[in-house]
Amino acid sequence: MNRRLYGTLPDGRPVHEYTLDNGRGLTLRAIEYGGIITELNVPDAKGQGANVILGFATLDDYVARNDPYFGALVGRYANRIANGRFTLDGEPYLLAQNDGPNSLHGGPRGFSRRLWTVDAANDTELRLSLVSEDGDEHFPGRLEVKVRYALTAEQAFVIDYEARADAPTPINLTHHNYFNLRGSGSALDHELTLACSRFLTTGPGLIPNGIAAVPGTPFDFRGPQRIGARICEGDAQLLAAHGYDHCFILDAADAQRPMPCATLRDPASGRTMDVLTTEPAVQFYSGNFLDGSLRGSGGQAYRQGDGVCLETQHYPDSPNHPEYPSTVLRPGETYKSTTVHRFRTT
Template identity: 60%
Template sequence: MKPLQIREYGRMPDGRAVHEYTLDSGAGLRLSVIDLGGIVTRLEVPDARGHLANVVLGLPTLDDYRLRNPHFGVIVGRYGNRIGQGGFTLDGEHYPLDVNDGANCLHGGRQGFGTRVWEVEPESDSCLCLRLVSPDGDQGFPGRVTATVRYRLTDDRDWLVEYEATTDRATVINLTHHDYFNLAGGGSVLGHELELTASRYAEVDAGMIPTGLADVTGTPFDFRTPQRIEARIRQAHPQLQRAHGYDHSWVLDAPQDGELHRAARLRDPASGRSLEVLTTEPAVQFYSGNALDGSLASPDGQLYRQGDGLCLETQHHPDSPHHPDGPDWPSTVLRPGQTYRSRTLHRFG
């Protein structure tokens, strides 16, 4: 493990300094993170020949991340993905939420966790601890929530994200990370091979709110064996047409026992890079970067277009507060005295 590096990345409008922290495993994995949103600005991984490249999409400046970021690299909270109907009811009380996606609250609202400056404390050269206190009523959510997220590198090429949260009042919580991966280091990801350990996925309505679960068999949503994304994303399936690509939650086949199980495997045949995602969560959202339209550019000036990055967001299902608690749709309610815990491991090869 190489020594942690810290530099000033920029300043917020109120003068607060934002720092960038770079963890280096010494085995070819280098992770750069800023205080704002816990954003991963760079994630460098070697290819089959040992050449390093950044495999996550990023933006040129702090102001770009403040003002124009489509969730590149952020910690998502309080609630990853969508909650429909403009709010939810818990214990007989209705909570209107900040609506920022049609009639939905997306990724915790306009001022979700990805827009906040986190308190960052290096615990070692291989581990960063990020903390945030979200007040009662934040974006409409009840309860004062204290969230802790750790980014940890191993001596190999593993990046572990560990989440914890507590509350002083019953609330809902669904934390995740929103990296846009491109294992080629540039260009399109549609030639990547994707495998998802999931036999069912959540169909969505016109507002991208789940309506129920469907079997993947015989559909372009079947990634139980490795499939090139480009071979499936153009198929004339109503769900693909509705989302303009993939933006769906898959139900993982693994048991919900608190242990890490494989959710996904991604491979770029050209570079030889691979990414295995293991998680304790019950679902993974595969998003194919459908809204990338050339209006944003990378730090080296390349325009981002649809299919230039994809997300694999380990999480509970979207809109869970509107579904009865059960094995297919586990609850996202957190109560005082409980601790929310979740882990996701990214293993690069």
């Protein structure tokens, strides 16, 4: 296991970077700040490795970022909660609002901006933990979170989440990697398959307002589709989101066993990533708000579509939708979730 000093936070706390290596060309680098994965190197069809996620060059860049959430752990509630408000057991709550009137990814000081504790690390595994105190970003209850990053001999990157709370609270954890399996250029030429026949439509502020079937729409990824092929169509949902930024509902979900969720393939490099998850949905985001103002670790300017996110999670705004699968964690219960990213070449 390789550990090095990555940088120092403005308050003087040191941040270290840990390197995991499965011995077969799959390597991962992650830092304690935000649990951010700074690099994920994957071999192509010729055995040549490349970093397949977007990221910055320094800790200062991550701290000062304009919230693209590159490579970060996201919580206490991933995605959006409308107007930053919800009612739980008859008690109203007003959260920190950081996306217009809405709460996004846990608020302005969500888990992506916290210094996580490293509990254990070796060549192929990193265990992180975080305590979110009662009232953190106005969420109720003290929440203890554990996350495990692991690389397997089968060329998989696994994320395990676990959490417990001392009072009822909504929780929705995810990871916010931006993938580009070519390692550079645009990811809009990647082919995407989603095991999803339905998606959540959205209204103002990208808050869900209904469920729609994908057949006959640009949201039909049940078979491989080039991401950029239909992104410029005049579909009202695409226009409102400036591309894809929608929650897709898995056709087959199992909270106990990771189920097929998505396949992302880059024809040029031959790299293919299969995603399996215990979550009921995946937020597909096509990097719509990358506008060239942010520069990556290699100095390149990131533009729309240079990376795409496949954020496995529960539905956005679930605390305000009793018809959605519940995201409430109660005392005595344990929140558990697993997402597997399995790499292969074709």
